[in-house]
Amino acid sequence: MTTSFDPDPAARLLAQVWRGSKQIAELPQDVRPANIDQGYDVQDRLVDLLGVPVVGWKLGVGSARLKQQSGVGRSIAGRVLKTRRREPGAAVQLSFAAPVTIEFEIAFVLGEDIDHRFSGDARSAIAETRVTFELVMARFVDRRSVGWPSFAADNSGFEGLIVGERLDERQFPELLSSLVVTVDGEERARAATGDDATDPYGALADLVAIARERKMILPKGSIISTGSASMPFAVSAAKGEVSASYLGKTLGFTFQAPASIL
Numbered sequence: 001m002t003t004s005f006d007p008d009p010a011a012r013l014l015a016q017v018w019r020g021s022k023q024i025a026e027l028p029q030d031v032r033p034a035n036i037d038q039g040y041d042v043q044d045r046l047v048d049l050l051g052v053p054v055v056g057w058k059l060g061v062g063s064a065r066l067k068q069q070s071g072v073g074r075s076i077a078g079r080v081l082k083t084r085r086r087e088p089g090a091a092v093q094l095s096f097a098a099p100v101t102i103e104f105e106i107a108f109v110l111g112e113d114i115d116h117r118f119s120g121d122a123r124s125a126i127a128e129t130r131v132t133f134e135l136v137m138a139r140f141v142d143r144r145s146v147g148w149p150s151f152a153a154d155n156s157g158f159e160g161l162i163v164g165e166r167l168d169e170r171q172f173p174e175l176l177s178s179l180v181v182t183v184d185g186e187e188r189a190r191a192a193t194g195d196d197a198t199d200p201y202g203a204l205a206d207l208v209a210i211a212r213e214r215k216m217i218l219p220k221g222s223i224i225s226t227g228s229a230s231m232p233f234a235v236s237a238a239k240g241e242v243s244a245s246y247l248g249k250t251l252g253f254t255f256q257a258p259a260s261i262l
Contacts, residue, residue: 007038010042011045011049012049014153015046015050018139023138023139035149036072039150042152043154047081054079055081056107056224056225057077057078057225058225059206059225059227060134060157061076061227063195063228065196071148072148074206075203075226077206080158080225081155081158085161086160086253088162088165091256092253094135094258095137097258098137099236101137102134103134103135105227105228106172106225107132107224108126108130108200108204109222110125114208114218126204127220129169131244131246133244136159137159162251164251175229178246178247182242183235183242188233189232190231191229196231203226239254240254242255
């Protein structure tokens with residue numbers, strides 16, 4: 001943790017927003033993290049204050065395009081909270097009456113602990129590969145305008161993770177070529193390509209690098225959702241049914257926002 005920055009005030013404010021029903025515009029200037037390291041300091045303290053067990057990690061801002069645009073140079077991490085990990089077909093109650101970003105992702109389950117001493121190929125620690133949907137909804141009205149340090153402080157905008165079935169890594173190319181994501185039966189996205197694509201193994205390596213620098217342990221059994229394999233899109237509807245079709249299979253869930261919607 002940095003010595004010149006106190007993460008507690010920002011973390012306490014964000015914890016209040018996490019427990020409430022309204023987003024905020026930004027963190028006050030006098031408590032706002034100035035860089036990604038300070039943002040992670042706030043995130044650490046926020047997760048402590050929320051008191052919810054951590055069952056994994058999510059990564060975002062991981063495509064070649066976003067890494068360059070963000071200036072961070074690698075994916076930005078957040079914790080997967082146990083109460084927000086859901087099964088296929090789940091009915092998800094959103095935190096706010098606000099747009100939610102939907103991302104179909106590839107995730108890895110760790111077969112061993114990874115700590116700051118880990119120096120091998122992160123692929124060697126993978127025990128399972130799964131498909132997921134991540135829901136992104138920051139505690140900020142506009143997560144991009146507040147800057148990436150504040151985004152990291154807010155647990156990287158994590159709203160929920162729907163964890164699907166196991167996948168054979170050798171099927172990645174076929175999965176991507178067949179992927180279609182729909183909302184209420186209407187196609188909304190296919191696989192990201194080119195500079196918009198996320199490399200799942202690269203994202204995992206980014207998380208291992210973060211863990212090494214911050215002397216964190218990534219425990220055996222943690223699920224690591226690596227960033228959007230589909231083109232992310234936002235939905236503003238009060239409710240809906242989301243489904244991904246791939247390899248002749250499906251992963252879906254429903255969502256509903258609080259009564260007041262945009």
